[in-house]
Each structure stands twice: as C-alpha cells, then as structure tokens.
Amino acid sequence: DAKTTQPPSMDCAEGRAANLPCNHSTISGNEYVYWYRQIHSQGPQYIIHGLKNNETNEMASLIITEDRKSSTLILPHATLRDTAVYYCIAKNSGGSNYKLTFGKGTLLTVNP
Amino acid sequence: DAGVIQSPRHEVTEMGQEVTLRCKPISGHNSLFWYRQTMMRGLELLIYFNNNVPIDDSGMPEDRFSAKMPNASFSTLKIQPSEPRDSAVYFCASTGTAGNTIYFGEGSWLTVV
Numbered sequence: 001d002a003k004t005t006q007p008p009s010m011d012c013a014e015g016r017a018a019n020l021p022c023n024h025s026t027i028s029g030n031e032y033v034y035w036y037r038q039i040h041s042q043g044p045q046y047i048i049h050g051l052k053n054n055e056t057n058e059m060a061s062l063i064i065t066e067d068r069k070s071s072t073l074i075l076p077h078a079t080l081r082d083t084a085v086y087y088c089i090a091k092n093s094g095g096s097n098y099k100l101t102f103g104k105g106t107l108l109t110v111n112p
Numbered sequence: 113d114a115g116v117i118q119s120p121r122h123e124v125t126e127m128g129q130e131v132t133l134r135c136k137p138i139s140g141h142n143s144l145f146w147y148r149q150t151m152m153r154g155l156e157l158l159i160y161f162n163n164n165v166p167i168d169d170s171g172m173p174e175d176r177f178s179a180k181m182p183n184a185s186f187s188t189l190k191i192q193p194s195e196p197r198d199s200a201v202y203f204c205a206s207t208g209t210a211g212n213t214i215y216f217g218e219g220s221w222l223t224v225v
Contacts, residue, residue: 041219042218042219043116043203043205043216043217043218043219044155044203044205044216045216046213046214046215049212049213098143098145098160098162098207098214099145099157099160099168100145100157100214101157102154102155103154104154
C-alpha cells in the first residue's frame with residue numbers, strides 16, 4: 001500500500017468547514033483512498049473512500065486531485081463531535097487484500 | 113444492526129495470568145481482524161481471518177499470543193502468560209466480501225499489572 005502523509009494536527013471552528021489534506025504521491029492506479037476517523041475511546045469509523053472521482057456521502061466529501069497524488073477530506077459544517085483523529089489510507093479495494101494499515105493520522109480539534 | 117461486539121470492555125489482570133478477549137463479527141461478514149492500539153505504536157494489525165481461516169498472522173507479537181475463529185460468528189484472542197507491556201486497547205473488526213468498509217468494535221481495554 002502507498003504511504004500517506006498527513007499533518008499531525010488541525011483546528012477548526014464549530015460550524016465551519018474542516019478541510020483535511022493527505023498526500024499519497026506514490027499511489028498506484030488500483031489503490032483507493034480511504035478515510036477513517038477515531039473518536040476518543042471508540043473504535044475507528046469508516047467515513048468515505050474513492051478512486052479518482054470526487055465522492056460525497058452524508059458524513060463528508062472527498063476531493064481527489066487529477067493526478068491522484070493528494071486528496072482532501074471535507075467536513076462541511078464541523079461540530080464538536082467531529083473532534084477525532086482522522087486517518088487517510090491508500091489500499092486496494094476488496095480482492096484478497098483487506099488489510100488496513102493506519103498511520104498517525106491528523107488530530108482534528110473542533111473549537112466552540 | 114448490532115455491529116461488532118467485543119467482550120470484555122475492560123479487563124485488569126495480574127502479570128502471568130491468561131487473558132481471553134472475545135469478538136462477535138457482524139453477521140454475514142467473512143473477514144475478521146484483530147488490532148492492537150497503544151500510544152507508542154498506534155494501531156497495529158495482529159491477525160486477520162478470511163472464512164474462519166487465519167490468512168496473515170505476521171503481526172502477532174510472539175508465541176504468548178494466539179487467535180482462533182472456530183466459526184463465522186466468534187473469535188478469540190488469547191494472551192498467556194500476560195505481561196505489563198501487553199496493556200493496550202484491542203480492537204476486533206470485520207468486513208464482507210467486497211471489503212470496502214471495515215467495521216470496528218468498541219475495543220477491549222486491557223491493563224496488566
């Protein structure tokens with residue numbers, strides 16, 4: 001799986017959009033970008049994933065650059081409950097490779 | 113949907129004792145994972161099963177750790193004998209055939225004193 005790089009921490013004001021960047025310059029053509037988050041004292045939670053098109057669901061939007069070397073997770077209206085560590089992971093989807101390898105992630109703190 | 117269920121949620125045990133952590137994956141999921149999380153090492157994959165068969169156990173720290181999956185709805189992670197350095201949060205997770213989304217349990221918080 002390709003290595004990903006994220007800032008260790010970010011702050012965001014409540015109600016504003018939180019934009020979390022991730023670099024994955026060595027990503028291969030069949031690797032997806034996955035985002036998970038971990039709220040304190042809970043297990044990691046799936047947010048969204050994508051290959052090359054931008055994706056949106058009820059939790060967030062994922063913007064992937066055209067060259068696929070970086071992506072941004074967008075929480076459109078951050079709330080205090082969005083304070084968590086956010087993990088960006090590049091991996092193949094399905095098949096025999098189900099492993100998720102977590103890095104250190106980005107600690108997002110949403111401030112009132 | 114009950115999600116991935118782990119037990120116990122919290123365990124405090126003395127060094128040298130046997131510890132057994134239990135996991136019930138989401139019904140219908142055919143892959144199961146055990147992860148360990150510590151401040152120093154973050155989230156580490158210990159072992160994963162596909163269709164009840166261990167596929168990759170390269171993350172299991174040493175012979176004191178063992179994992180079994182006797183059927184599709186139950187798995188155990190055993191530590192015998194336990195040591196203080198085994199203190200961590202142990203997460204179980206599962207996913208279905210497509211493997212796009214891995215669902216985690218709430219974790220078992222283990223303290224070995």
